[in-house]
Amino acid sequence: MDHFHQARGTCSAFSRLSLQFLCAPCVLSRLKIFSIVLLLVGAADLRAEPVPLDTDALATLAVQDHGRKKPFTTFAQETLLTMSGYSTLPAEDAGARKLSAEEVILDLWFKPEGWDERPVIALNFLELKKKFGLPEDRKLFSYKELIGQPALAELLDQTQKLRQAGKSDDLTSLQKEAEHLGERLKLFEDLVDGGKETVVPNPDSAEGRWSPIFSISEGGTVTFAAQFDAFKIWYQAYRGGDLARFNALTPQVVDSLRARAPQFYPSASSLQFEHHYMTLHPFRWAWIFYLLALLILLLTALWMKTMGYRLTWAVLLVGLGFEIYGLACRIIISSRPPVTNMYETVIWVSFGAMVFAVILESIYRKRYFLYAGLPASVLTLIIADSQPTILDASINPLTAVLRNNVWLTIHVLTIVSSYAAFVLTAALGHIALVMSLGDKRYAPAQAEVQFFIYRAMQIGVLLLAAGTILGGVWANYSWGRFWGWDPKETWALITLLCYLALLHGRLAGWWGGFGLAIGSVACFLSVVMSWYGVNFVLGKGLHSYGFGTGGFSYVAVFAIFEIIFVAFVIAWNKRQKVASQSMPAK
Numbered sequence: 001m002d003h004f005h006q007a008r009g010t011c012s013a014f015s016r017l018s019l020q021f022l023c024a025p026c027v028l029s030r031l032k033i034f035s036i037v038l039l040l041v042g043a044a045d046l047r048a049e050p051v052p053l054d055t056d057a058l059a060t061l062a063v064q065d066h067g068r069k070k071p072f073t074t075f076a077q078e079t080l081l082t083m084s085g086y087s088t089l090p091a092e093d094a095g096a097r098k099l100s101a102e103e104v105i106l107d108l109w110f111k112p113e114g115w116d117e118r119p120v121i122a123l124n125f126l127e128l129k130k131k132f133g134l135p136e137d138r139k140l141f142s143y144k145e146l147i148g149q150p151a152l153a154e155l156l157d158q159t160q161k162l163r164q165a166g167k168s169d170d171l172t173s174l175q176k177e178a179e180h181l182g183e184r185l186k187l188f189e190d191l192v193d194g195g196k197e198t199v200v201p202n203p204d205s206a207e208g209r210w211s212p213i214f215s216i217s218e219g220g221t222v223t224f225a226a227q228f229d230a231f232k233i234w235y236q237a238y239r240g241g242d243l244a245r246f247n248a249l250t251p252q253v254v255d256s257l258r259a260r261a262p263q264f265y266p267s268a269s270s271l272q273f274e275h276h277y278m279t280l281h282p283f284r285w286a287w288i289f290y291l292l293a294l295l296i297l298l299l300t301a302l303w304m305k306t307m308g309y310r311l312t313w314a315v316l317l318v319g320l321g322f323e324i325y326g327l328a329c330r331i332i333i334s335s336r337p338p339v340t341n342m343y344e345t346v347i348w349v350s351f352g353a354m355v356f357a358v359i360l361e362s363i364y365r366k367r368y369f370l371y372a373g374l375p376a377s378v379l380t381l382i383i384a385d386s387q388p389t390i391l392d393a394s395i396n397p398l399t400a401v402l403r404n405n406v407w408l409t410i411h412v413l414t415i416v417s418s419y420a421a422f423v424l425t426a427a428l429g430h431i432a433l434v435m436s437l438g439d440k441r442y443a444p445a446q447a448e449v450q451f452f453i454y455r456a457m458q459i460g461v462l463l464l465a466a467g468t469i470l471g472g473v474w475a476n477y478s479w480g481r482f483w484g485w486d487p488k489e490t491w492a493l494i495t496l497l498c499y500l501a502l503l504h505g506r507l508a509g510w511w512g513g514f515g516l517a518i519g520s521v522a523c524f525l526s527v528v529m530s531w532y533g534v535n536f537v538l539g540k541g542l543h544s545y546g547f548g549t550g551g552f553s554y555v556a557v558f559a560i561f562e563i564i565f566v567a568f569v570i571a572w573n574k575r576q577k578v579a580s581q582s583m584p585a586k
Contacts, residue, residue: 053102054247059275060254060268064198064210067397071271072199074278076101078394079191083184084140085122085389092118108191110238115192116143121184122389124550125177143188146181156182169540176539176549201261208264230256274333282326283347287381289319290354294374297367312370320358323351323381334395339412342535342548343384343391345419350380352420353427356459360452368449372427380423390550407474414467415492421460422499422527428453429520433569436514450513453520454506461499468492487538491530498523514573521566525559 061072065079077087080101089099099107108115119140123129129136132149146152155178162170171179190196194214202208213231234253237246258265293315300308327347330338338344357373384391398408428449435446471489472482483489502519505511511519532555534540539547 051243051247053100053106053243054250055100055102055279056272056275057247057250057254058102060271061199061250061257062201062266062271064201065196066394068395069210069266070395071275071278072105073102073275075197076105077278079187079196080104081388082392082394083122083187083191084120085124087388089120090140105191105197106238108188109194109197110235112192118142119145121146121181121188123181124389125174125181127174128177128181131174143185147185152178152181155179171539173549173552180549199257201257201265203261203264206264273329277326277329277333281385282322282329283350283381284385286319286323286326286350287378287385289315289322290374290378290381293319293370294378297370297374301367309367316354316358316370316374319377320351320354323347323354327351330395334397336398337409337413339416340398340408341392341396342532343393345416345531346380346384346391348413348416349420349423350377350384352417353377353380353423356421356424356456360455364452366448366452368428368431368452369424372424372431376423376427387551390548392548407470407477411467411470411474414463414470418460418463418467419527419531421456421463422524425453425456425460425520426524428456429517429524430565432513432517433521433565436517436569436573447513450517453513453516454503457499457503457516457520461496461503464492464496464499468496487534487540488530491526491534495523495526495530498526518566518570521562525562528555528559 055073058076059071059073062069063072063075065075070078080089081087087101089101089104091098104120119138119142121141121143122139123134123141123146124139126136129138131151132146134141134145155175159171159175159179162168162175187196194212197212198210199213200211202210213228230249230253234246234249237243237249293312296308296315297312300312327338330344339348354373354377357369357377361367361369361373384393432446432449432453435442435449468489471492475484475489476482502516502523505519506516532551535547536549536551536555539549
């Protein structure tokens with residue numbers, strides 16, 4: 001009512017002002033002045049920027065999601081990424097701005113009208129688009145476009161029957177993608193119904209199930225009534241577009257919810273810390289600094305070498321600091337080692353490759369480890385940063401088989417660290433093979449790089465052998481047998497044997513440094529199969545906690561490129577050898 005009376009008073013003042021101007025003798029002059037006043041008022045209105053959402057306040061609102069209590073801001077970002085593949089929703093119109101994750105989730109929660117017609121649900125799988133008759137160049141579709149697809153209902157029915165029959169391993173990629181799409185549609189429904197936003201804590205248990213706010217009735221206890229009244233005002237402020245009032249009321253809503261179970265509600269500092277991690281994006285800063293270090297190293301390769309080398313080290317260590325900080329944040333938030341899903345292993349491989357490169361470079365001081373480690377870390381971090389639908393960055397509780405943190409730390413970290421050493425080995429192998437395409441003046445440098453490949457490969461083989469043996473011990477502890485020819489176990493053994501054969505051939509004199517370089521690139525494909533292929537292509541076995549879908553086309557292109565590259569280098573070197581042998585002696 002106060003706003004209403006203010007508005008009426010303003011209108012009356014403008015009416016009196018206009019009558020004075022019209023009754024004055026110099027009407028034209030007055031009109032000019034009045035026009036200037038209107039222009040100034042309009043300019044002031046244009047300068048007044050809309051009030052933004054107070055995400056710092058929203059971060060103190062806890063949501064129970066996937067068995068974990070997290071800030072609303074984290075919940076919003078992870079949910080939007082899961083549903084759309086974007087951290088911010090692209091604008092529908094050219095002139096419109098992007099919507100933040102918090103705005104999208106709040107709209108779906110408080111103002112869901114019309115959202116069923118907005119493209120917000122991701123569908124990237126080409127075969128599924130063709131089956132539904134949808135445009136193949138689009139990535140986002142509306143709920144209405146997808147929910148009425150008869151082919152989707154048929155695929156989901158097939159998937160459900162196979163799972164009920166215990167034949168989950170027989171699911172096709174099309175059925176798996178349809179199942180994931182069904183999960184995104186269900187997520188949209190839950191957000192609109194308010195059932196996903198479980199913000200009301202359980203007062204009886206720290207691990208108890210939280211409730212949606214809409215489930216609280218006004219006829220409950222005093223605590224319930226206070227929470228519901230605070231929420232109603234908050235809800236109405238957002239519905240009415242009064243973001244200033246909404247922001248001011250957010251702490252009151254949080255306090256009322258915390259009062260329901262203060263002993264189980266996360267502290268504001270822990271929620272703010274996770275919000276800080278989510279907004280900082282430390283791994284993005286890491287690859288930016290790594291890329292900058294690589295550019296400095298390349299640009300100073302021929303001049304100002306000493307100063308450029310030192311500057312490279314300085315920038316590189318800043319990037320490594322960001323990566324260490326990001327890993328520390330994930331450990332603090334999750335209370336576990338950060339290697340329990342594909343996203344985290346990619347991050348750890350980038351970190352491990354850089355650590356090995358730094359250690360070996362500090363020993364040999366030949367630059368080649370930096371030339372190999374920096375691009376390898378940049379590429380892996382960019383992949384992790386740019387593929388949220390394939391590599392889920394969410395921090396979720398561990399599955400039962402992984403809850404023994406001692407074995408998780410020993411076995412999984414050892415295996416993934418071996419992948420990091422092999423990434424560095426493959427990068428050095430590429431450098432050596434590119435050198436082999438040049439003339440003989442690169443021969444001394446090529447020999448050095450081949451020796452460094454041998455050193456990095458020794459680290460990888462040692463870690464992989466130890467990790468495989470420790471995996472057998474953990475398997476006996478968890479499943480009652482040391483070895484069961486599970487696909488993950490089998491491919492770990494295949495990878496180990498590939499590199500052992502490569503090292504043995506080098507020691508036995510079957511091939512020299514060039515053969516070692518070829519093998520370092522070719523054998524890395526076995527790492528890709530063990531690391532990605534078992535989880536994302538085969539999708540079978542007892543290591544189901546690491547399974548996922550997507551990215552097959554990218555990995556296939558990478559594998560084909562590597563095979564072609566190796567074949568080309570071998571053919572080129574054979575041709576050069578034949579040409580040198582056929583040349584007449586001088």
